[in-house]
Amino acid sequence: MPGAVPRVRFAPSPTGYFHVGSARTALFNWLVARQSGGTFVLRIEDTDTDRNREEWVDGIMSALHWLRMDPDEGPYRQSLRTERHHQAIDVLWAGGFLYACDCTREQIEARNKERGIKTPGYDGFCRDRRLPRGDGRALRFRTPDVGITTVHDVVRGDVEFPNAAMDDFVAVKADGAPLFVLANVVDDIDMAITHVIRGEDLLPTTPRGVLAWEALRSMGWMTDGSTGTGAQPAPDLPVFAHLPMLVNEQRKKLSKRRDPVAVESYRDRGYLPDAFLNYLGLLGWSPPGGEELFDVNQMVQWFRLEDVNHSPAFFDVVKLTHMNGEYIRAMPLEAFIEACRPWLSGANAPWPDGNFDEVVFSTLAPLVQERVSVLDEVPAMVDFMFLDEPIIDEDSWTRAVANDELAGAVLSGALEAYGGLTGNWTRDALHAATVAIGEGVGRKLGKAQAPIRVAITGRRIGPPLFEALELMGPDRTLARLRDALGRGDTGPGS
Numbered sequence: 001m002p003g004a005v006p007r008v009r010f011a012p013s014p015t016g017y018f019h020v021g022s023a024r025t026a027l028f029n030w031l032v033a034r035q036s037g038g039t040f041v042l043r044i045e046d047t048d049t050d051r052n053r054e055e056w057v058d059g060i061m062s063a064l065h066w067l068r069m070d071p072d073e074g075p076y077r078q079s080l081r082t083e084r085h086h087q088a089i090d091v092l093w094a095g096g097f098l099y100a101c102d103c104t105r106e107q108i109e110a111r112n113k114e115r116g117i118k119t120p121g122y123d124g125f126c127r128d129r130r131l132p133r134g135d136g137r138a139l140r141f142r143t144p145d146v147g148i149t150t151v152h153d154v155v156r157g158d159v160e161f162p163n164a165a166m167d168d169f170v171a172v173k174a175d176g177a178p179l180f181v182l183a184n185v186v187d188d189i190d191m192a193i194t195h196v197i198r199g200e201d202l203l204p205t206t207p208r209g210v211l212a213w214e215a216l217r218s219m220g221w222m223t224d225g226s227t228g229t230g231a232q233p234a235p236d237l238p239v240f241a242h243l244p245m246l247v248n249e250q251r252k253k254l255s256k257r258r259d260p261v262a263v264e265s266y267r268d269r270g271y272l273p274d275a276f277l278n279y280l281g282l283l284g285w286s287p288p289g290g291e292e293l294f295d296v297n298q299m300v301q302w303f304r305l306e307d308v309n310h311s312p313a314f315f316d317v318v319k320l321t322h323m324n325g326e327y328i329r330a331m332p333l334e335a336f337i338e339a340c341r342p343w344l345s346g347a348n349a350p351w352p353d354g355n356f357d358e359v360v361f362s363t364l365a366p367l368v369q370e371r372v373s374v375l376d377e378v379p380a381m382v383d384f385m386f387l388d389e390p391i392i393d394e395d396s397w398t399r400a401v402a403n404d405e406l407a408g409a410v411l412s413g414a415l416e417a418y419g420g421l422t423g424n425w426t427r428d429a430l431h432a433a434t435v436a437i438g439e440g441v442g443r444k445l446g447k448a449q450a451p452i453r454v455a456i457t458g459r460r461i462g463p464p465l466f467e468a469l470e471l472m473g474p475d476r477t478l479a480r481l482r483d484a485l486g487r488g489d490t491g492p493g494s
């Protein structure tokens, strides 16, 4: 219904984790609503009782909330609207748009085989048999024999489907349950949806929806007024926009099993909602100025459905992660510290809660903020400070200590030199002492630091060493150097 104030809907089926592709669909719908004073409707398409689970509905709601895309209306439950779907079936039956069919799949296949037809489809066997409804018969939609059904799609242009190539599809199953296309269209009409924006995988079934929509309209179908828009004649066909598929680096459709597609897992690992939204915005669209980093308000301002691309969009976790790092570094320090909270205690933190020290963490925080891309990397950056003993990463130990013939000399040099600094325990003094140790063994500072860093923090990567040592204090630092030397494998021949 071009021209009207947009009413868009996001209509997920709760059959699994909330997929990044669904999040992108939700975002593009939400953007259209926000930029036009329109309404963002959430409809849960939960009629497939074998595959739906209530926890997935909760997952959808909480992911939308995390991304700050709470619906303006809904969630409506498709499963609570079956009465309307059945009314629509009666209307379409009365109008002659449906006919009953008792063919089994085997019978249809056998007939197709006999005639040498390879593409599966219905041959219209029951079209003119005038079977009554009921008795376990499916209802098929009588598609026109001639002409073309055109889907006017904002992204793909006019997509034409010759009616002759469209079979008489099942609209109502033999057990009386309406099928997806019918329920989906009845709901869109009743909810006065003006724009159907969804994944491209649904484009092939769209001409069926168009036929059903027009059939209902021709029968004078009135919306039920259940959504606050009041009862009104079925509106014109909506604007369609089928969004490009998301693919992985092999250019294959993202797979639930192989690819990390669950929005929940990104949230739980410490991706920021702003960064995530920014990245989602680039999946099939980019701003006219070519910007890559933009906030949601800019997206609302710049987004045009017409500018959505139709080629598949690469969902690039590396790029998303990099972008998240940029968002983390752009945060005010206080906000960063707050955002880290969930990773600083309880199950996400490897130290006992009582060991955590707020002041120490705040001092380390600016150093950590520069070095993480995702918040779940934070504990490993600071755990050495809050654990009684560092967690020794074996690979780091092997590389920086066990395989280094000078590691033993560096560590004992540090134990001795740092031991003399207890009255002047500053990062500068520690730095100077370490430079001198390096010179003593013929090494630059970077290389000389490596065994010390692993002895103290357990890892080769972490915040700047001398700031960390200053914070840790002489007692713990010296004890760890002693422990490391005591492990016995501090370099070949040790």
Ligand code: GLU
Pocket: 010, 011, 012, 013, 045, 184, 197, 198, 199, 202
């Ligand atoms: N429930 C459908 C799905 O999750 C989407 C329907 C639609 O957007 O029209 O695939």
